[in-house]
Amino acid sequence: MGANLVVERKRDWLSMLNNLFRKIFQRRESFIFILIIAMMIFLSYKSPAFLSYKNFMALVSNEAIKGFVLTGVLLLLITRDFDLSIGSGMALVGVVMAQIIHQTGNLGLGLLCGLLAGLVVGFINGVLVTKLKLASFIATLGSMYMARSLCNIISVGKGVPVENQAIITFLNSYFLGFPVAFLVMLFFGIIMSVLLGRSKHFRRLYYTGVNEKGAMMVGISTSKLRLLMFSFSGLMMAVAGIAYTGMLRSAVPTAFTGLEMKLIAMAVIGGSSLKGGQGSVLGALLGLILVTLIGNAMTIIGISPQWEGAILGTILIAAAILDIFVQKKVE
Amino acid sequence: MTQDIILSIRNICKRFGGTQALKDVSFDILKGEVHAVMGENGAGKSTLVKIISAVVAKDTGSIILNGEELTAKTPQESRAAGINIVYQELSLSPFLTVGENISASSSPMANFKLMNPTYLDEEAEHLLNINNIDPKTEIRELGVGSQQIVEIAGALSRKCRLLILDEPTSSLTTKETDDLFRIIEILKKRDVTVIYISHKINEVFRIADRISVLKDGEYMGTVERADTKQDTIINLMVGRDIKDMYPTKTGAEAKCALEVRNLSGDGFQDVSFTLYRGEILGFAGLAGAGRTELFTAIFGAGRITAGKVIVDGKEEKIRNPREAVRFGIGYLPEDRKETGLFLEMNIIENTVAASIDANSGRLFLNRSRAKKNTLDMVERMRIKLGTIQDRIYNLSGGNQQKVLLSRWLLVNPKVLIVDEPTRGIDVGAKQEVYHILRELANNDIAVVMISSEVPEILGMSDRIITMYHGKVSAVLEGDERNENFLAQSIVGVHHKAPGHIEESAQ
Numbered sequence: 037m038g039a040n041l042v043v044e045r046k047r048d049w050l051s052m053l054n055n056l057f058r059k060i061f062q063r064r065e066s067f068i069f070i071l072i073i074a075m076m077i078f079l080s081y082k083s084p085a086f087l088s089y090k091n092f093m094a095l096v097s098n099e100a101i102k103g104f105v106l107t108g109v110l111l112l113l114i115t116r117d118f119d120l121s122i123g124s125g126m127a128l129v130g131v132v133m134a135q136i137i138h139q140t141g142n143l144g145l146g147l148l149c150g151l152l153a154g155l156v157v158g159f160i161n162g163v164l165v166t167k168l169k170l171a172s173f174i175a176t177l178g179s180m181y182m183a184r185s186l187c188n189i190i191s192v193g194k195g196v197p198v199e200n201q202a203i204i205t206f207l208n209s210y211f212l213g214f215p216v217a218f219l220v221m222l223f224f225g226i227i228m229s230v231l232l233g234r235s236k237h238f239r240r241l242y243y244t245g246v247n248e249k250g251a252m253m254v255g256i257s258t259s260k261l262r263l264l265m266f267s268f269s270g271l272m273m274a275v276a277g278i279a280y281t282g283m284l285r286s287a288v289p290t291a292f293t294g295l296e297m298k299l300i301a302m303a304v305i306g307g308s309s310l311k312g313g314q315g316s317v318l319g320a321l322l323g324l325i326l327v328t329l330i331g332n333a334m335t336i337i338g339i340s341p342q343w344e345g346a347i348l349g350t351i352l353i354a355a356a357i358l359d360i361f362v363q364k365k366v367e
Numbered sequence: 368m369t370q371d372i373i374l375s376i377r378n379i380c381k382r383f384g385g386t387q388a389l390k391d392v393s394f395d396i397l398k399g400e401v402h403a404v405m406g407e408n409g410a411g412k413s414t415l416v417k418i419i420s421a422v423v424a425k426d427t428g429s430i431i432l433n434g435e436e437l438t439a440k441t442p443q444e445s446r447a448a449g450i451n452i453v454y455q456e457l458s459l460s461p462f463l464t465v466g467e468n469i470s471a472s473s474s475p476m477a478n479f480k481l482m483n484p485t486y487l488d489e490e491a492e493h494l495l496n497i498n499n500i501d502p503k504t505e506i507r508e509l510g511v512g513s514q515q516i517v518e519i520a521g522a523l524s525r526k527c528r529l530l531i532l533d534e535p536t537s538s539l540t541t542k543e544t545d546d547l548f549r550i551i552e553i554l555k556k557r558d559v560t561v562i563y564i565s566h567k568i569n570e571v572f573r574i575a576d577r578i579s580v581l582k583d584g585e586y587m588g589t590v591e592r593a594d595t596k597q598d599t600i601i602n603l604m605v606g607r608d609i610k611d612m613y614p615t616k617t618g619a620e621a622k623c624a625l626e627v628r629n630l631s632g633d634g635f636q637d638v639s640f641t642l643y644r645g646e647i648l649g650f651a652g653l654a655g656a657g658r659t660e661l662f663t664a665i666f667g668a669g670r671i672t673a674g675k676v677i678v679d680g681k682e683e684k685i686r687n688p689r690e691a692v693r694f695g696i697g698y699l700p701e702d703r704k705e706t707g708l709f710l711e712m713n714i715i716e717n718t719v720a721a722s723i724d725a726n727s728g729r730l731f732l733n734r735s736r737a738k739k740n741t742l743d744m745v746e747r748m749r750i751k752l753g754t755i756q757d758r759i760y761n762l763s764g765g766n767q768q769k770v771l772l773s774r775w776l777l778v779n780p781k782v783l784i785v786d787e788p789t790r791g792i793d794v795g796a797k798q799e800v801y802h803i804l805r806e807l808a809n810n811d812i813a814v815v816m817i818s819s820e821v822p823e824i825l826g827m828s829d830r831i832i833t834m835y836h837g838k839v840s841a842v843l844e845g846d847e848r849n850e851n852f853l854a855q856s857i858v859g860v861h862h863k864a865p866g867h868i869e870e871s872a873q
Contacts, residue, residue: 236727255692
């Protein structure tokens with residue numbers, strides 16, 4: 037009897053482990069993670085410079101900032117929306133901030149106005165989509181053009197330098213051997229990942245994305261949620277715009293063109309979908325890392341950067357096809 | 368009527384997942400007759416139509432048209448073979464004119480000719496003329512009835528000899544229905560064979576020469592209308608087990624759960640009624656009578672322009688479904704896939720969708736609680752499934768419906784509105800849903816059941832309210848709950864003074 041129990045427990049333990057493995061390997065995240073590790077091994081073998089502290093940290097702090105906007109993109113994708121104005125919105129945030137600091141010398145005011153600029157772009161997108169019922173595509177395409185044009189108007193078409201040393205030093209500083217931007221992103225990413233995965237409020241985003249009408253009929257305020265997510269995306273746009281402008285010491289009115297598409301591609305590679313209701317923070321961030329590594333690998337191996345689009349496109353389409361196969365298997 | 372067979376249906380079988388939609392169905396359609404195919408919802412009528420028109424593939428069996436086996440693989444091929452169908456959902460282009468729609472449908476693209484928007488077949492033109500439809504009007508300006516006539520005209524100009532009408536009157540007014548029947552008479556005179564799919568027995572008896580009946584996917588027989596009574600057909604349609612189909616009624620307490628006074632909004636006007644705890648209040652009417660509009664508005668998902676909604680004795684403004692759920696009102700929508708289910712999500716997620724807060728702590732979803740609640744419901748509702756982690760689209764229609772009922776039970780509703788609760792589910796599941804609804808009523812929940820199925824309304828309701836053209840046309844209680852009164856009130860014939868309605872709305 038006692039022996040039986042032990043055997044059963046052991047079996048139970050084994051099957052649990054088995055289940056755990058299966059669960060892990062069914063996930064898109066695991067697949068990309070393995071790809072990333074493989075690439076890193078390959079790259080450090082190919083070029084010892086890759087894993088050098090300097091190269092790696094420069095890479096990490098630059099890409100970490102994209103993580104913020106990517107989170108915004110992801111939440112929108114989950115509710116079945118997207119935002120084409122992210123790139124030009126980020127540029128606008130930078131130009132507004134730099135111009136105000138330049139004119140007034142007031143860092144706080146510059147930061148505040150930068151944040152507001154991003155929030156306003158996001159909020160307007162949200163109102164156009166949820167209240168006036170425009171398609172995300174059209175509404176954010178319109179605001180994309182408007183934001184870009186505003187950039188040029190405010191900056192008079194030229195780059196605006198940031199002279200405030202405090203913000204530049206802060207953004208380029210290191211803590212415990214890691215870039216500050218990276219540490220903040222890591223912290224933020226973990227919190228968002230837990231919230232998105234487990235909190236009851238964020239669950240409602242998935243319901244909204246899968247079937248908005250159905251979500252409304254079970255008492256979820258879908259319009260309000262979507263408006264909130266557009267605003268959140270605007271806020272993230274502002275955070276990233278400010279950080280980049282500070283790090284690069286100037287705001288360029290033509291910066292970040294086409295970034296929104298790349299971010300959508302990263303999120304989709306990481307398991308999200310334009311069909312809504314899918315995606316995780318971890319997946320999206322892994323998508324970001326993979327795409328970045330590929331870009332880096334090309335320089336190291338010596339492939340012309342002209343090939344980048346071809347490779348990114350191939351991976352994106354492969355990810356989408358993989359998705360269809362997984363769907364079919366489930367059915 | 369000649370005795371030539373135009374269409375012969377031979378041993379057709381079709382299975383969808385776990386449900387056998389058609390079991391070895393065989394019968395013949397004679398040339399020039401109006402042949403009705405009857406059966407309840409889910410009996411397999413629509414599946415049969417879809418097989419004939421090659422929208423879905425049959426599993427086994429054959430269809431023989433004019434002595435030759437029909438091999439069409441697509442609806443286009445089937446149409447080219449001479450089978451024309453006017454569906455429940457019309458397929459005209461709203462921004463083109465009547466004439467353009469008809470010539471577009473009758474000039475096959477294979478000819479690579481430019482279509483001539485002014486050309487109309489003589490027969491088609493005549494049909495439009497007698498119905499006062501100008502070929503130059505755009506489709507979107509026409510009512511559903513006229514659109515249907517345009518579809519029929521289109522079929523005529525394709526020189527069609529066999530026309531299938533699939534539930535043609537489901538969204539027509541009485542006058543439009545009369546017009547349609549006149550047209551069918553004309554078609555008959557021109558030797559066009561008409562297959563008339565319907566579950567409405569009165570209409571079928573007005574128009575059909577012969578009637579074939581399907582029940583649960585099985586062919587029950589074909590009869591001559593002239594020497595058949597309506598009761599015979601009903602018996603064939605519903606079978607013998609109708610007696611234990613519906614649970615015993617227990618009647619209601621006199622405690623009011625929801626009161627509606629002079630409510631008007633999009634699609635309904637001046638509606639008043641009282642809903643008591645523990646009762647099942649049936650709402651009957653034709654499609655488009657305003658029942659769904661009324662209750663989605665009460666639920667906060669539609670517009671209310673005037674009137675009051677009183678919940679538990681207090682007047683409340685319910686501005687959105689979220690507030691309705693807080694007041695303890697649940698709503699099971701009529702289109703399960705569109706507004707009910709989260710198809711790509713699993714059974715747990717679907718079950719707890721309306722009770723996320725109750726299944727969570729302050730911030731985080733409590734997965735074990737959600738799982739336990741789902742398992743409890745699976746047991747209580749006897750939902751047949753693999754595991755509760757399976758996606759909901761793996762379940763049969765009946766089991767999906769039970770999950771949706773579970774969803775609302777988890778919010779402990781005081782009022783549960785169910786809109787066409789048994790649409791598209793098989794008879795066994797229907798019976799279970801009926802017993803669940805009665806059990807809920809016995810547990811003091813006030814149940815509103817919107818249904819277009821007469822036997823269901825009669826079998827389930829403690830009281831029946833009928834609506835016609837957005838207004839309450841009658842309140843039927845006690846002995847008044849019979850097929851006769853119901854049929855009259857549904858089409859707006861008042862057999863009672865309207866004063867009676869006011870009285871029962873107290």
